Amino acid sequence: MAIRVAIAGARGKMGQEAVHTVMKNENLELVAVLDYKEIGASLAETSLFPESYQVPVYLDLKKLHAETKPDVLVDLTSPESVYEHTKTALQLNIRPVVGTTGFSDEELNELAQMAKEAKLGCIIAPNFAVGAVLMMKFAEQAAKYLPDIEIIEMHHDQKLDAPSGTAMKTAHLISNQRPVHGQGxxxxxxxxxxxxxxxxxxxxxxxxxLPGLVAHQQVLLGGEGQLLTIRHDSFNRGSFMSGVVLSIETVMEKEELIYGLEHII
Amino acid sequence: MAIRVAIAGARGKMGQEAVHTVMKNENLELVAVLDYKEIGASLAETSLFPESYQVPVYLDLKKLHAETKPDVLVDLTSPESVYEHTKTALQLNIRPVVGTTGFSDEELNELAQMAKEAKLGCIIAPNFAVGAVLMMKFAEQAAKYLPDIEIIEMHHDQKLDAPSGTAMKTAHLISNQRPVHGQGxxxxxxxxxxxxxxxxxxxxxxxxxLPGLVAHQQVLLGGEGQLLTIRHDSFNRGSFMSGVVLSIETVMEKEELIYGLEHII
Amino acid sequence: MAIRVAIAGARGKMGQEAVHTVMKNENLELVAVLDYKEIGASLAETSLFPESYQVPVYLDLKKLHAETKPDVLVDLTSPESVYEHTKTALQLNIRPVVGTTGFSDEELNELAQMAKEAKLGCIIAPNFAVGAVLMMKFAEQAAKYLPDIEIIEMHHDQKLDAPSGTAMKTAHLISNQRPVHGQGxxxxxxxxxxxxxxxxxxxxxxxxxLPGLVAHQQVLLGGEGQLLTIRHDSFNRGSFMSGVVLSIETVMEKEELIYGLEHII
Amino acid sequence: MAIRVAIAGARGKMGQEAVHTVMKNENLELVAVLDYKEIGASLAETSLFPESYQVPVYLDLKKLHAETKPDVLVDLTSPESVYEHTKTALQLNIRPVVGTTGFSDEELNELAQMAKEAKLGCIIAPNFAVGAVLMMKFAEQAAKYLPDIEIIEMHHDQKLDAPSGTAMKTAHLISNQRPVHGQGxxxxxxxxxxxxxxxxxxxxxxxxxLPGLVAHQQVLLGGEGQLLTIRHDSFNRGSFMSGVVLSIETVMEKEELIYGLEHII
Structure with missing residues (x-):
């Protein structure tokens, strides 16, 4: 039987992708979307989706739950609303899959406690790109054997911060696996x-x-006579969808809060 | 205390590298080499090694054992002699590290039985390049999540067979992890x-x-909006030495036969 | 003074990109578009462009010319209509920039003759991606010095033909520069x-x-101890726009027909 | 008829490669080598070359010339001796091919004058790797069309200076082709x-x-929706030999001094 899915934040860029992904996946059923303002009675009434998307829109999670009984709430909204949504979902026996960062440690602890007591899966993932998570995981594992490592990350020239968050996270994970040692x-x-x-x-x-680039990273691990390279190219937002589907499927089998896609891969 | 190492096949290309590697590693001591013909009393007497390499040469493994008591025998000889060497080593309480393929299933079973009974580690590795083994392992793991895969292997133009053995092994490992499905x-x-x-x-x-190339392979795993690439470049024979050292260290802690570097990484 | 540009095929995927590109470029002015069916009086009246795009739509090139006096006609329509458009444009003293293939040799000869007599530039380019054209050109030049060459082209898994047209063209150009010689x-x-x-x-x-890939090609040129790689990644349709702009600017300075972007780079 | 070649610096790393390269090339004949100290009467008498290399060794260039009449002197010695060698060669009507840097501008001017007057070719090349020179040349050409550029150079971890000389030279050549403009x-x-x-x-x-790396560089040129990458991998010293042969062949057809392989490619 298909997993019943509700989506919060369906009009955003990630949200729209998620709507299409769930609609196309025969193991999933999109039963409702949650919005914070009036956008019509169904997705079809917005100009963003085709006529056939007759999915009801709710402004209140409790009413949504009462009428459509979702198994999972995929939350792609902003950090401001996501904490309340997640708490309410757990109270209503809905399993949350959350794609934003920005929880405080205190909030995470509280949500973990709630999930545990309710024996409900809850997955919070700052990065849904399965390939990027695999890259980090492999780099971490390989660092034990090839501890000389450099990271090259490449993004479009409108990106303001350097290094990227993914590069920093990769370096952080690697540094847990190898002693600090200078290179060169x-x-x-x-x-x-x-x-x-x-x-x-x-x-x-x-x-x-550089202009033209999207989001790319390679981790280079050198050893005597050899080089191991682990590279991830993200060409568009679709790269996140494999992680969303995996999270929806996995959250059904869990009874606790899991932070980071790397723990379900 | 340093691990006492003997090497069989010290005059071959791999063997020479192994001699240098063991001599330079302070946790290892090269106590003897085994040869099948008269080449002088010590490595220094061959023209292949420096004057300071006063390592005794033996033509008989039993005598070698009696006089130099090695912990480990690193065997880099040809398939013809390697089976007898390994059997004798296990009988003499020496732990074998073997770098050639070409054992029959029957021979492998017998050696596994002997190792188990003697509670001795014995490592047989068709490929000692740690980076190449990691590449195969990661490709295998990632195939579960990104099952659309192509392999590009690149070698110098004097190589006769295509695809390479490593590419075939990689594909074999991956195919255990994913259902057969056509690509394109x-x-x-x-x-x-x-x-x-x-x-x-x-x-x-x-x-x-192509002329100029050495030994390179990349595994490309595609998914919606993304590409994960795992690449290994082997620039020279030195790439095998990390695996030889790792095997020598690991074989001391094992009490059974292990086939393939992937099982100790 | 800005170059006055008209576009035929403005509603197609390439056409829409071209409209935006010309609108944003301060050295160019989009004075009209040509369509084959009624779509409203201006681009703004279609649902495809913003309200501010008050560019008049014409169904007839002569009327378009009489009322808007374009310097250049960028033609991104289908092979069926492009020959007539180009001939008419040259008769009207408009310089054509054409982005489709599919002219017969006879048609090309006739257009070349017309352009020459009228002393009008006319650029016909099967591939507008400047980077791809540079890749082909460099591969051709390098083949004289490094004649051992392999091409790897990579596309999304919905592409039906293999090898790609660009790979075939690259190989064709290279083969003009080197004697036939087998590799491996x-x-x-x-x-x-x-x-x-x-x-x-x-x-x-x-x-x-592979799924996820867009359009990528690398040309590998091997020589003793070295490898030269020339690679082009096309991430989206925007990659063609640099060639469109370059062609519009260049066609103003020419007095003949030019086939292929490589001849103006 | 084969070109008669003499080599100065035949015992150095580059020199040994050059000896083998000339010996194997049927269009070239190695008639003599020049050394600064007694090493025996022929190359075969040193321990560095096979018995069959019966090439006479000279300590004096004039005597070498009198007895062996070379067409070309390939000079792979150190900056200290190379200037005198080159001057003497030109006086003796021998065409120099020089692989070291370190001439002063004054010396270069003098040698250029001498070559011109004698109508003798003279090629001085800081970098003999044809592929590296092509990379620089292509990057320079492409910079006109894709002016957003980053360079990634990768070397073994024993290299002391960063960036590499090749990267600096590449950037210098590119900066002649594009206006200064900040990136990111x-x-x-x-x-x-x-x-x-x-x-x-x-x-x-x-x-x-990183350990394991040899000498690699890629030039990345980004544009809207695309990336052009020009990459050179140098795996060993053999990469210089194609440039040595090309220079020997070309110097025979020239009547002036040429500085830099890029001017004969």
């Missing part, structure tokens, strides 16, 4: 400042920004 | 025969042969 | 048929098809 | 210092240093 020759010299990149516990991170 | 569009058409590469259970393998 | 060892053996890819005059072409 | 968003922010690499006239250069 101890006497190496930058004749142009910055050439050797950013230093994270001795590892080097390089951030490339 | 069902109606796709080769306007030049061979363009879509070799078909291995629906996966595609492409073999590039 | 003369005694090489495919243990799985197709592993060595398609054979084009001794060169090898490999076609990868 | 004007408001971009490094949260870890150095992440965005070194700044060369607005271009970014990133230097990776």
């Amino acid at each position: 020759h101890p006497k190496e010299k930058e004749t142009l400042r910055g050439a050797r990149g950013a230093d994270y516990d001795g590892m080097r991170i390089h951030s490339v920004r | 569009h069902p109606k796709e058409k080769e306007t030049l025969r061979g363009a879509r590469g070799a078909d291995y259970d629906g996966m595609r393998i492409h073999s590039v042969r | 060892h003369p005694k090489e053996k495919e243990t799985l048929r197709g592993a060595r890819g398609a054979d084009y005059d001794g060169m090898r072409i490999h076609s990868v098809r | 968003h004007p408001k971009e922010k490094e949260t870890l210092r150095g992440a965005r690499g070194a700044d060369y006239d607005g271009m970014r250069i990133h230097s990776v240093r």
Whole structure:
């Protein structure tokens, strides 16, 4: 039987992708969407979706639950509303799948406690791209055997921060697996400042920004006579959808809160 | 205390690298080498090694054992002699680390039985390149989540067989993790025969042969909006040495036969 | 002064991109579009463009010319109509920039003759992606020095034909620069048929098809101890727009027909 | 008829490669080598070459010339001796092919004058790797059309300086072709210092240093919706030999001094 899914934030960029993904997946049924303002009685009444998307829209999660009995609430809204949604969902016996960051440690602890008591799965994932999570996981594992590592991340030139969040997270995970050790020759010299990149516990991170690029990262692990490269290219938002589907399927089998896709892969 | 190591096949290309690697590693001590013909009393007497390599050469493994008491025998000889060496080593309480393929299933079973009874570690590894083994392992793991996969292997143009053994092994491991499913569009058409590469259970393998190349492989795993690439470059024989050292260290802690570096990584 | 541009085929995928590109470029002015059916008096009246796009729509090129006096006609329509458009444009003193293939040799000769007599530039380009054209050009130049070459092209798995048109064109250009010579060892053996890819005059072409991929090609040129790789990634249709703009600017300075972006780069 | 070649510096790493390369090439004949100290009467008498290399060794270039009449002197010695060798060669009517840098501008001018007057070819090349020179040349050409550029160079971790000389030269050549313009968003922010690499006239250069790597560089050129990558991998010293042969052949047809392989490619 299909898993009954509700989506909060269906009009956003990620939300629209999620709507299409659930509608097309025969193991899932989109029973309702949750919005914070009047957008019509069904998705079809907005101009964003085709006529056939006769999915009812609710402004209140309790009413949504009473009338459509979803198994899972996929929440792709903003950090402001996501905490309340998740709490209410757990109280209503709905399993949350949440795609935003921005919970405080206190909030996470409270939600973990609630999930545990209710024996309900709850998955919170800052990054739904399965490939990116695999890249981080593999880099972490390989660091034990090939501890000399540099990260090159490449993004479009409208990105403001460098290094990217994914690069920082990758470096953080790796640094748990290897002793701090500087890379390059101890006497190496930058004749142009910055050439050797950013230093994270001795590892080097390089951030490339060019028009045309989307979101790409490679982790290079060098050893005597060899190089292991783990690379992820994200070409568009569709890359997140495999993680959303995996989370929906997995949350049904869990009885606790799980933070990070890496723990269900 | 350093692990006492003997090497069989020290004059071969791999063997010479192994000699240097063990000599330079302070946790290992090269106590003897085994050869099948007279080459002088010590490595220094061959023209292949420096004057300081005063390591005794033996033609008989029993005598070698009696006089130098090695903990481990690293065997890099040919398939013809390796089975007898390994059997004798186990009888003498020496732990074998073997770098050649070519055992029959029967021989493997017998050696496994002997190792188990003697409670001795014995590691047999067709491929000692840690990075290549990690690549295969990661490809296998990722195939569960991203089952659309193609392999591109690239070697120098003197290589006779295509695809390479590593590509075949990688495909074999992956095919255990995913259902057979064809790739590309069902109606796709080769306007030049061979363009879509070799078909291995629906996966595609492409073999590039060019002067200048050494030994390289990439596994490409595609999913909606994303691509995960796991690549290994082997630039020279030194790439095998990390696996030799890891095997020597690990074989001391085992009490059974292990086939394949992937089981100790 | 801005170049006055008209676009035929403005509602197609390429056409829409071209409309936005011309509208945003301050050296260009979009004075009219040509369509074959009634779609409203201006682009703003279709649902495809914003309210501010008050660009008049014409069904007849002569009337369009009489009322808006374009310097250049960018034609992104289908092969059926493009020949008539181009001929009429040249008669009206408008310089054509054409983005479709499918002219017969006879038609090309006639158009070349007309352009020459009228001393009007006319650019016909099967591929507007500047980067792809540079890749082909560089591969052709490098083949003189590094004649051992393999091509790997990678596309999404909905593509029906293999190898891609760009790969075939690249191989064709290269084969003009080097003698036919087989690659790989003369005694090489495919243990799985197709592993060595398609054979084009001794060169090898490999076609990868995976979900997630867009349009990518790399040309690998091997020599003793080295590899030169020329790679082009096309992430979306925007990649063609640099070539469209370059063609509009260049066609104003020419007095003849030019076939292929490579001749103006 | 074969070109008669003499080599200075035949015992060095590059020199040994050059000896083998000339010996194997049927269009070339190795008639003599020049050394600064007694090493025996022929190459075969050193322990570095096989018995069959019966090539006479000279300590004096004039005597070498009198007895063996070479057409070309390939000079792979150190900067100290190379200037005198080159001057003497030109006086003796021998065409020099020189693989070291380190001439002063004054010396270069003098040698250029001598070559011109004698109508003798003379090729001085800081980098003999044909592929690396092609990479630089293509990057320079492409910069006109895709002016947003970053360079990633990767070397073994024993290299002391960053960026590499080749990366600096590439950036220098590119900067002649494009106006200085900063890359990345004007408001971009490094949260870890150095992440965005070194700044060369607005271009970014990133230097990776890992064990196992040899000498690799990629030039990335981004444009709307696309990326052009030009990459060179140098796996061993053999990569220089194609440039040595090309220079020997070309110097015979020239009547002047040429500085840089890029001017004969």
